[in-house]
Amino acid sequence: MEKEKVSSGNIIDWSVLSRLMRFVRPYKGRFYVVVFLTIAIGLLSPVRPMLIQYTLDKDVANGDYMGMLWMIVILLGMLFIQSIAQYAHTYLSGWLGQQVIRDIRTKLYDHLVNLRLRFYDKTPIGRLVTRTISDVETLADVFSEGLAAMLSDLLQIIFILAIMFYTDWRLSLLSLSTIPLMLISTYIFKEKIKVAFNDVRNAVANLNTFVQEHITGMNIVQIFASENHEAKKFREINKEHRDANLRSVLYYSIYFPVAEIIAAAGIGLLVWYGAKGVLQEEMTGITIGKLIAFIMYIQMFFRPIRMIADRYNTLQMGIVSSSRILNLLDDQTDVQKNGTHVPEHIRGEVKLENVWFAYNEEEYVLKGINLDIKEGETVALVGATGAGKSSIINLLNRFYEINKGEIKIDGKDLREYELGHLRKNIGVVLQDVFLFSDTIYKNISLGSEEVTEEMVWHAADLVGARKFIERLPGKLNYNVMERGSTLSVGQRQLISFIRAMVYDPRILVLDEATSSVDSETEEMIQQATDKMMKGRTAIVIAHRLSTIQNADKIVVLDKGEIKEMGKHDGLLLQDGYYAQLHKMQYKEFV
Incomplete structure (x- = not known):
């Protein structure tokens, strides 16, 4: 299995962040409240030491x-206001994050269901699960613990520095003398x-x-x-995941x-210098209140x-996840281009004109196919495995796009x-029937409100x-469990027949529809197909x-x-390709 490699890039990619903020626009009122509360919390915190000093x-x-009693009342009032503001800030930023990730996840899923099958041929499903679930979930932290919290921390640092230097520049310089060591350790x-978190996400x-x-x-x-x-x-792989997490824990x-x-x-x-200053208060101007305030x-x-160091990386991982999702x-x-033609009635005439198709560039699996299927005609496609039969069906349903020609x-x-x-x-009825873990009715209707129970029974x-x-x-409310495990192969195939017929389609495609069933079920399905194909292009x-000998045309x-x-x-x-295929199966069908 090819392992995913994702580089983190710049810690704050402003282009990604600005695009991410577009998802906030529907909730800009709440966002402005969060910004206001962020500033308010940053302003309120440094005020307490000033009041205590006074x-x-x-x-x-x-x-x-x-005076002391009034100051206690004021301090308690400030603590109450700050607690309410902190509660509102935490709740609203978390609420905002959840709204945004819901919208992003919905947009991402809508995008995925509109991609051609070519995309899924080359992309591991587990990686798409990571994008839709884990990566999107990481974005919530950008709002609840990353961006807003970092802004609040930065504002607190600025306000505290301003008040400290305003109060006493000497104590401020002494207090900040260890800042270079803090900055160096924080940078390391x-x-x-950052590397450890990126390794965790890859793992x-x-x-x-x-x-x-x-x-x-x-199986x-x-x-x-x-x-x-x-x-x-x-x-x-699990060891790599464990080691990546342990590295982050170590740091x-x-x-x-x-x-x-x-x-x-x-x-x-600060205490050493300040204590001496308190003893010489008249000379230094340092008081016990000022010393405690500075502590x-x-x-x-x-x-x-x-x-900030921790939130910096939370923000970075959110940006990395955002970049993956936005990419x-x-x-x-591979987005399917949608047309606008919606005729009231489709007759069922199908024509392939010089159709060339390749799953991989220049490795053509269909070469210059010309085929004319009239309304109500039954056409059988036969040939060895890899001849291109299923590819024609894929193109007819636009699961893939042709390279050259026209359908x-x-x-x-x-x-x-x-x-x-x-x-x-x-x-369409495929050889490999896929059923979701849901009721028979939901597997047939696929959640469409257009499909009634009467249509299903019909x-x-x-x-x-x-x-x-x-x-x-x-x-109809029977739960078939995952992939229809509680039903027989024949029963699953019959449900796929109902699913194909519920919209009364004008064109019917049967891709090896009876190859996986027993002879009794095949006979029943063959009778059903005869009814289904009547009046339709098949x-x-x-x-x-033996199942297609009565077809109007065999290709x-x-x-x-x-x-x-x-x-x-x-x-x-003609004693050609078809005759050879028939001879190979003659003993089986004689």
Whole structure:
């Protein structure tokens, strides 16, 4: 498995941050309140030491008990106001973060469901899960613990410095003498933790990718007895995740004690010098109130510096996650271009004109395909594996875009049709039936309010599935569990038939629809398909040639080219590709 590598880049990418702030616009009123509260908290914090200094030097020194009482009331009032402001700030910034990540996650998912299948062919699903869940979740911290909190800390530092120098420049310089050591240690910590956090995010993406892929493919792992090998690979990836987290823990465990020691050293110098000043108050102007106020200032000053280093990296990881998400949203290469043509009725004429297609550039799987399918005609596509049969179906549904040529339905270019309308009129039944962990009704309607229970039962009658559904507990409300594990292969296939027929499509596509079922179920499905194809254009892919002998036209494909075309009997007389395929299966169907 290819591991994801993501460089963090600049710690604050202002272009990414400005784009991220666009998602805040719908909530700008709350955002302005958060900014106001941030400034208010930054202003209120340094005021307390000033009031305490005044109380000690004036009221306590002069024995003014009423003055002390009033000052206590004022301090308690300020603490109450500050607590309310802090509560509102924490709640609103968290609320804002949750609203933004909800909107981003919705936008991201809307983008993902509109990407062509080509995108999913080359992108690990686990990585997309990381983008949609983990990376988006990280953005919440940008608002609750990153940007707003950093701004509050910076404002506190500025206000505290201003008050300290205004009060006594000598004590200020002495108090700040250890700042260079604090800044150096903070910078080293910031750089180390930035790398560690980035490694953690990469490890999480790699873990998600590995677990998702291997749980989905667990049957392959067990069939080939590869449990021990895969477990070993998982342990290696998990070890990388553990080591990355432990590195971040190590840096925190070193930085915060060092920061405490540096802060304590600054306070020690302040007390040593200030105590001498208090004894010589008349000469130095240093009072006990001023000394205690400065001790409080220096504690308040170092706390936000320590927190900024941590929040700096929180903000950086949010920016990294934002960059990943925005890069995914900006990638319009595989976005399906939607047309506007919505005809009231589609007749079902299909025409492929010189169609060339490659999943990878220049490795063409379809080469100059020309095919004319008339309204109501049943056309069978046959050929060896890799001949290009399923590719034609993928192009008809616009799961992929052709490289050259043109596909028309009712004489109109396929790309001009509105995608939703086009796909409702092309009923597709695939060999590999995928069912979600939900009810039968939800698996058929896929959440569409257009699909009523009456429509579902009508389609069930058409394909002969009513009896088996009525025998299930809850009938249409029966939960099929993940991938339809509580149903047989044949039952899952019948549900896929209902899903294809519920919109009464004008074009029906059956891609190996009976290859995975037993003979009894196949006979029932064959009867259903005969009813389904009546009055519709039908394109059938089948390895079992006995199922398509009555087709109006059989198209024989080989290595992406049409080799033969005609009816069953005529193709046998040609003694070509089709005759060879028929001979290979003759004993099975004789």
